[in-house]
Amino acid sequence: MLVNANAAARQPIDGHLADLAGEHVFCSEFKYRKGIEIFGEGEDAEYVYQITSGAVRTYRMLPDGRRQINAFHLQGDMFGFENGVAHRFSADALVETQVRIIKRSSILDAMQNRVVSNKNLICFVTQNLQHAEDHMLLLGRKSSLERVATFLLEMDERLAHPSMMLLPMNRRDIADYLGLTLETVSRALSILRDEALLRFDGNTQRRLELLDRHALAEFDV
């Protein structure tokens, strides 16, 4: 919902989004506060988004409140690209998040005019597909400990192997991403902590250090 965002300067896009659309398309910057919905399932897919800073969850819900988070998107990631006119899932900000927004129609125009690099556009969709395929294997066939180990290594990779990583999501988000309950995620993390594969920062349980990536990788079958 753009209502919750504050418009910033209009400027040419760069990074991935520039590769996608060349220098010919302009976009806006918006900022979303923690927990705020960026778009909802079923809404018009007017824009494509790229994260400047912060983190976003995309997810689908069942009528009774069960939730499946498809993916966590971090700095540089693009999301919200749809085939049809409506979003097939919801997206909201996990923390204070800044995004670049480009009108879907301008990308479609650019495609028509051969301005867009097809290859990059397809690569973007294919990356999402590859992630989804990996995640189906996790959701269908991995144990809770394997899922949590896979998650930690995925985040470690995405955050460029920092010595201390600060997770932008809470235990419930992790659970809804991994197809578990928040209690099971918490227990799995405690087990990995007790086995000295990771340690928490004293102050907050969201800040943690991976102590043995090799041992974690053995859980990540």
Add this chain to the structure above:
Amino acid sequence: MLVNANAAARQPIDGHLADLAGEHVFCSEFKYRKGIEIFGEGEDAEYVYQITSGAVRTYRMLPDGRRQINAFHLQGDMFGFENGVAHRFSADALVETQVRIIKRSSILDAMQNRVVSNKNLICFVTQNLQHAEDHMLLLGRKSSLERVATFLLEMDERLAHPSMMLLPMNRRDIADYLGLTLETVSRALSILRDEALLRFDGNTQRRLELLDRHALAEFDV
């Protein structure tokens, strides 16, 4: 493995694959017997495939034998399209299956030469992505009965709502697609039979009729 296939006539492709590559690219027809591998995870992604007749499963395996089937592909479906040089999953024929094969390189050439319709190519990948997103919700959050009901309605739709549908896959395949065991699938089907939502053909448990699609849809949340 093309070793297991018999080459047939070279001819211009039609249907979806023609939309994708225009009239400029030619392809071969191959036939695979039931249970035969079409390609394996990690092999060179030399070809893209379209099913003329039959059915195919694409899947990934964990080292200890756990298997997750991504998708069942039926007549008209394309599969095997990869971003990189290697296949990220395996594919094999569920029943005697005939496929059209087109060299990946000729599609890439066609893309370079602007012969390919970008839109169709992206639509193809996006369709796969949408299916994967739906399936993540199923694998992460649905009960066994809901999974089986969803599966039956998916197959019913794919097979154009026949009065009697003949499933090309066995209970283990269904289980590995739905993230369950074959016993759980069998039990769920028995429950749906007992509740008169479906009935089996007397002779084979693979041939069944959906008696109450509306009631099934209530399980398919």
Add this chain to the structure above:
DNA sequence: GCATTCATTTGATCTAGATCAACATGCGAG
């Protein structure tokens, strides 16, 4: 800086689905 609320951990118990086991049925090979 204190209070209220939210996030997380940990423990006790429950249960959906897995596992183990036995039997039934159908199909292909000869």
Add this chain to the structure above:
DNA sequence: CTCGCATGTTGATCTAGATCAAATGAATGC
């Protein structure tokens, strides 16, 4: 036709993870 193996069903039991519950720790508002 029938033997042997594949496939499928059903029952008994087990267990990983869910659910229920409580206590603690951390963040935020006043």
